[in-house]
Amino acid sequence: MRGNEQKYIREAFDSNWVAPMGTNVDLFERDLKTYLNNVHVTTLSSGTAAIHLGLILLGVNAGDEVICQSLTFAASANPILYLKAIPVFIDSEEDTWNLCPIALEEAIIDRIKLGKKPKAIITVHLYGNPYKIEVIRSIADKYQIPILEDAAEALGSSYKGQKCGVFGDISVLSFNGNKIITTSGGGALVSHSEDIKSRAIFLATQSKDDAIHYEHSEVGYNYRLSNISASIGRGQMEILDEFVNLRRKMQVFYKQLFEDVPGVYVYDVPDKDYFSNHWLSVITINPAETNGIDCNDLRLAFEAENIDSRPFWKPLHLQPLHQDFPYYGGNVAESLFAKGLCLPSGSNTSEEEKARIQNVIDCVFKTKKKIKIKSLFSKNKSLFENNVFVNFFSKIRLETT
Numbered sequence: 001m002r003g004n005e006q007k008y009i010r011e012a013f014d015s016n017w018v019a020p021m022g023t024n025v026d027l028f029e030r031d032l033k034t035y036l037n038n039v040h041v042t043t044l045s046s047g048t049a050a051i052h053l054g055l056i057l058l059g060v061n062a063g064d065e066v067i068c069q070s071l072t073f074a075a076s077a078n079p080i081l082y083l084k085a086i087p088v089f090i091d092s093e094e095d096t097w098n099l100c101p102i103a104l105e106e107a108i109i110d111r112i113k114l115g116k117k118p119k120a121i122i123t124v125h126l127y128g129n130p131y132k133i134e135v136i137r138s139i140a141d142k143y144q145i146p147i148l149e150d151a152a153e154a155l156g157s158s159y160k161g162q163k164c165g166v167f168g169d170i171s172v173l174s175f176n177g178n179k180i181i182t183t184s185g186g187g188a189l190v191s192h193s194e195d196i197k198s199r200a201i202f203l204a205t206q207s208k209d210d211a212i213h214y215e216h217s218e219v220g221y222n223y224r225l226s227n228i229s230a231s232i233g234r235g236q237m238e239i240l241d242e243f244v245n246l247r248r249k250m251q252v253f254y255k256q257l258f259e260d261v262p263g264v265y266v267y268d269v270p271d272k273d274y275f276s277n278h279w280l281s282v283i284t285i286n287p288a289e290t291n292g293i294d295c296n297d298l299r300l301a302f303e304a305e306n307i308d309s310r311p312f313w314k315p316l317h318l319q320p321l322h323q324d325f326p327y328y329g330g331n332v333a334e335s336l337f338a339k340g341l342c343l344p345s346g347s348n349t350s351e352e353e354k355a356r357i358q359n360v361i362d363c364v365f366k367t368k369k370k371i372k373i374k375s376l377f378s379k380n381k382s383l384f385e386n387n388v389f390v391n392f393f394s395k396i397r398l399e400t401t
């Protein structure tokens with residue numbers, strides 16, 4: 001928090017709108033609409049709620065099949081199960097690590113052959129890096145299957161100058177506490193028609209029919225964003241671009257650190273059509289080129305220094321929850337999971353914290369041998385002695401904003 005969040009919260013209190021509606025909801029939606037270039041935005045209680053409503057609005061019913069990128073957070077696919085629909089998982093491709101067009105088309109053809117034409121395709125911008133927008137869109141259009149774009153990690157990213165969050169028939173944003181901006185909890189459903197927005201608001205406010213009393217002919221949900229959360233969102237929108245800059249600087253920081261370390265790749269976009277918010281900076285390590293050092297060794301070395309790092313999302317088709325559902329593709333997502341690590345990426349990472357991070361990386365990779373974790377600090381004391389570890393014991397977290 002460092003914009004006008006508190007000022008807008010005060011406005012909400014002063015006007016006594018402490019409800020899932022009010023001026024700040026309208027203004028936060030207006031800000032998002034302007035930022036995304038004139039789409040229709042419905043703010044909701046979470047990104048997951050937005051995916052749930054999005055699938056309903058795309059006509060997904062029990063027993064229907066829904067295609068979903070496998071290498072993503074569980075929340076991308078959970079709403080498929082809320083609807084008792086069937087997820088069909090798809091591998092990643094090597095360029096963007098997102099939805100593989102070849103496996104996607106193969107799956108669509110095969111499901112159609114089985115008499116189960118998928119009802120929707122859930123696309124994801126992994127860690128903020130846009131997927132192959134045009135080729136995926138052309139496949140979706142060829143088979144006339146709508147796209148639900150999960151842009152939960154990609155607010156501030158863009159493709160050919162157009163912001164992510166507008167590429168789906170319906171798109172989804174998240175303002176959860178770990179995302180690039182936060183309302184503590186919250187999300188949004190983005191659409192290209194006023195009708196979809198009114199339908200989304202109707203469903204999100206318990207599906208109340210037009211009557212004096214409470215009349216309901218459809219099942220409803222309590223999914224609207226609170227006016228207090230929206231106040232925070234308004235303040236965060238004012239500093240979104242700055243946050244994107246800071247996240248991108250973290251990725252450059254890692255690119256420089258690993259520049260001359262063979263076997264370590266810092267996740268990046270394929271070319272200049274793609275612009276990533278670099279919500280998280282992530283790397284892959286190929287132990288064949290690092291004298292056997294793998295991402296687990298680095299993770300443990302960070303842990304010993306009280307620095308957060310974490311494996312990638314475990315591909316959903318490998319999760320116990322999803323083991324019985326169809327999967328198309330090879331082992332790209334699986335091998336990324338095996339060699340990937342998410343690094344501290346917070347936009348508020350201090351110079352001193354960066355020095356701590358750099359020390360661990362230098363120590364692990366420059367010594368070119370497996371580090372005995374316990375002794376990293378004590379036995380290699382000389383490496384650390386002259387440094388300014390004023391906050392040595394404060395935890396460096398992965399994804400604070």
Ligand SMILES: *Cc1c(COP(=O)(O)O)cnc(C)c1O
Pocket residue numbers: 045046047048049072073075076124150152153173174175176186187
């Ligand atoms: C965070 C996230 C979600 C869910 O958003 P919430 O607001 O936390 O419900 C969905 N998909 C992806 C890819 C995410 O990272």
